Amino acid sequence: MEARIAAALVRYRLVLFVVGLLSLLVLAAGARDLWFEGSYRIFFSDDDPYLVANDQIEASYTKADNIAFVVAPDDGEVFTRHTLQALRELTEAGWTLPRSIRVDSITNFQHAVAEADDLLVNDLVPDPDTLSDTDIAQLREIALAEPALAGALLSRRAHVASVNVRLEMPGDSRETSEVNLEVMQAARALRDDFEARYPHLDIHLMGQVVVNHAFNELAEADAGTLVPAMFLVVVVLLALFLRSVGAVAVTSAVIIASIVATVGVLGWLGYQVNQINVSAPVIILTLAVSDCVHILVHYLNDLRRGMAKPDAMRHALEINVAPVFLTSLTTAIGFFSLNSSDSPPFRELGTVVGFGVFAAMFFALVVLPTLMLWLPARVRAQTQFQQLHLAGLADRILARHGLFFFGTSAVALVLIAFMPRNELNDDTVAYFKPPLEIRTAFDFVQDNLTGVDSVAYSLDAGAPNGINEPAYLHKVEAFKTWLEQQPEVTHVASFTDVVKRLNRNMHGDDPAYYRIPDDRELIAQYVLLYELSLPQGLDLNDAITFDKSATRVSVSINNVASRGLIAFEQRAAAWLEQNAPEFAAQGSSVSLMFAHIGQNNIYSMLRGSLIAIVLIALTLIVALRSVKFGLLSLLPNAFPAAIAFGVWGLVDGKVNLAAAGVFSITLGIVVDNTIHFFSKYLYARRQRGEDTAAAIRYAFSTVGAALLVTTVALALGFLILAQSNFAVNATMGLMTAMIIGIALVFDLLFLPGLLMRADRASAQRQPAGARPV
Structure with a gap:
């Protein structure tokens, strides 16, 4: 033959x-x-349950596609006039990136104060050139005490800050690839421009768009x-x-x-x-x-x-x-x-x-x-x-x-x-070898700002406007408290922080009222008043659904390998099953996927x-x-x-x-x-x-x-x-x-x-x- x-x-x-x-x-x-x-997304089948869960959360809230400009001043202090001015300009420039739909930073954080029966909501940091040293010191104290900022957009030592730009990326994968390139070119040009104008700043790029x-x-x-x-x-x-x-x-x-x-x-x-x-x-x-x-x-x-x-x-x-x-x-x-x-x-x-x-x-x-x-x-x-x-x-x-x-x-x-000594324990950060730009950014954020892994939970209130129910919010707050006690967790963002802050504001900023009110109608009025005071692009859509039937709890986690992340997810699922089974919530994130x-x-x-x-x-x-x-x-x-x-x-x-x-x-x-x-x-x-x-x-x-x-x-x-x-x-x-x-x-x-x-x-x-x- x-x-x-x-x-x-x-x-x-x-x-x-x-x-x-x-x-x-x-x-x-x-x-x-x-x-x-x-x-x-290429790593996952369309019917992958964790991809489906992640898509469902993104469809209900503000998209997670983002670029974060992580700013590190060489003097180790964010709250200086020069650095605050750079952050404010960078925040405004973030809106110019292609496909940007939201920009968050410490400078445009919507800080609420009450005057008589009025609720005044303004940027936390107005024009830095008009601020005295006492004003800046007071703003630093407010920012570090704010749960939405400390450990997220601001390091707990106030030595690093982030400007987070959310983007609306196209659904078509080929178009997404092209837009990714366009956005990254614009983001890198913006970073290079600011580093040239403000030589005392080092700026790292992070976010889902950067990873893609x-x-x-x-x-x-x-x-x-x-x-x-x-x-x-x-x-x-x-x-x-x-x-x-x-x-x-x-x-x-x-x-x-x-x-x-x-x-x-x-x-x-x-x-x-x-x-x-x-x-x-x-x-x-x-x-x-x-x-x-x-x-x-x-x-x-x-x-x-x-x-x-x-x-x-x-x-x-x-x-x-x-x-x-x-x-x-x-x-x-x-x-x-x-x-x-x-x-x-x-x-x-x-x-x-x-x-x-x-x-x-x-x-x-x-x-x-x-x-x-x-x-x-x-x-x-x-x-x-x-x-x-x-x-x-x-x-x-x-x-x-x-x-x-x-x-x-x-x-x-x-x-x-010796085969059993091996452990299948994926680390998504370790996918990128040093000294790649993305790996340097990952390591810097992990060491200086917050966790680079995350898990999000959409907690269903059971009905439109159900998020105003005090019983619902108390359970959400209990889950948030439990999450903050977990050793892997660096930050938890929850709608309950907004409600508690509003309740304090409407009681003359008395710290004793930093809690969830027991009156559904009062909560609804607070939230409505706050929403009407927010500027366009900085609404609550990243935390609550359009019909107010659910809220999102976002958890930042220290860089742990896959086994640690799954173990955390299982503990959270067990807590929810035991304490709030009606939420029927599944953790989701790219890291978890x-x-x-x-x-x-x-x-x-x-x-x-x-x-x-x-x-x-x-x-x-x-x-x-x-x-x-x-x-x-x-x-x-x-x-x-x-x-x-x-x-x-x-x-x-x-x-x-x-x-x-x-x-x-x-x-x-x-x-x-x-x-x-x-x-x-x-x-x-x-x-x-x-x-x-x-x-x-x-x-x-x-x-x-x-x-x-x-x-x-x-x-x-x-x-x-x-x-x-x-x-x-x-x-x-x-x-x-x-x-x-x-x-x-x-x-x-x-x-x-x-x-x-x-x-x-x-x-x-x-x-x-x-x-x-």
Whole structure:
């Protein structure tokens, strides 16, 4: 079968080459409308319950999309005339940002005071140039005592302040991406202008729009740097190993075609480029190298032995067409299993790379032969590295195969024992590596102003205008009090603070009346009077619904990893169930969404990994025509991922969203080396009639150097991915590279001993017509 396929690939190479080019053109056309989609929403399915809850809250109150200008004066004091003037100007300038619908700061905070029967509501900080030092000191005291400001828009030491701009972003994701860019350009220009005009200020940009844009920028940066870096590494590696300009050029052509096809598939499937699937070209680049190297090594070696070019290519294809197809199939199965993920970008990555793997195999079989046979047959003498057939290593391992078998098994078991030390504990702040601008801002806000994570609750009063009921407000206040007592919480914003402040104002600012009134009508009158006094754009829509049937409680939380955030959510849900079940409130926020997707993803990916194991095992059994060898070939590949996670548990112990898919990804990749090894081993056993030890030596000598080169190429590719400033991709790259390296060592040291125990049959007579490879 392999001989007939190889002969056809050589005989009809020109036709197949044209078919390959036409296929490439068709696939490439899918990339014409691709664009970067940077929103956090890409990580969640439309029916994700936490996304749905978050959307419902945003539909009921002022949108959460925002940019915050976090201002830090170098003298450590916000309440100076110069800094207050800058804050007031920045607050006014915030309204000029595209799509701005609300701007909040300490300067325009609506401070209420009562005069006789009138309620006067004005900006807390009027023109700073008209204020005396005594006025400024008094304003500082008022601001630090105001629950809506201290710990939110103003640090509790009054050394940092924030100007928060709320924005109405479009619903269409592509338009949102474009508006994000427009808003960020305007915000950065505004920041730079103020830092130039007020040199004593440092201004950090924070907020949901900033995070979305950071995702976008990181995706573009990865696409623009990681792929070229890996391509350069591959070219250098191939040049050193193959010592053939033509072979390097042809391999590069196959790689480029495979990447173009993969990106085209992304478009044809209706996906857009995002921070996760942007790594697909890097992955395909590394995987395409493996197919080419195995074919070219045999082709160039046959040319050195004096074989004619068509015959050498036919022989190289005959030997490799089955293992290349098999490795492509198993690798694709591993990636396709990512479709069990709860997070759409990982499903997209698995699907696109799965198709890309078959594209790389297709171009290696139909483009490479034609181009290589067109080129002049100039083959340089082999380097010492190329002559490293590993036969000597095979002899040393076989001489002590028991020691290597049980030794590697013992080391593996010891390292695997450390797997439970790992904790899936996502930290959304840690997604961005220092010293990225967004990470610097995150860390600064966390250390100096307030928590960067949040959870919001919409507490239903049960009827329109129900928020005026004293009993309802007392329960809301009790929940707020409980929240403030939690160790993770840095600030709680609640409508009850407004009601209590108004009650105090209407009683001559007597502190004794800073409480919720017991009269529904009185509360309604206070709120109506306050609303009529508020300027446009600074109403209560961020705290109460339009029909006054519910209020929002917003909780700022210290940067805690996903387990801590979920634990807080569960405690809050338990309190509400016990004390106010009628609220039927579910906590929601972007931070909470990421916390749950990370936890849920590990379980969904475990299911996908089990499916992948079964499918790969069945594939190997059928391909190797042996249940025994199919299962044996799978066995050494079940250990490397577990070993790597054990090592990770020793050195780090924290895994993020990406770790859930690493086992599925690597299972399909690391089995490739075993397939190539077993294909040569079984050829020696079945065709050459070798005994077990001789067949092992034959496998080492025929594929040893190629396995080393392809493993190095794969490991380097994923190590380059590990240089991404997006920690999810970086973790996936680093762990995958580690598993690939461990797999090769494990194959070389463990597999001979396994075969010596599981395949003890003696040498068989070489069948007639069988020829050596």
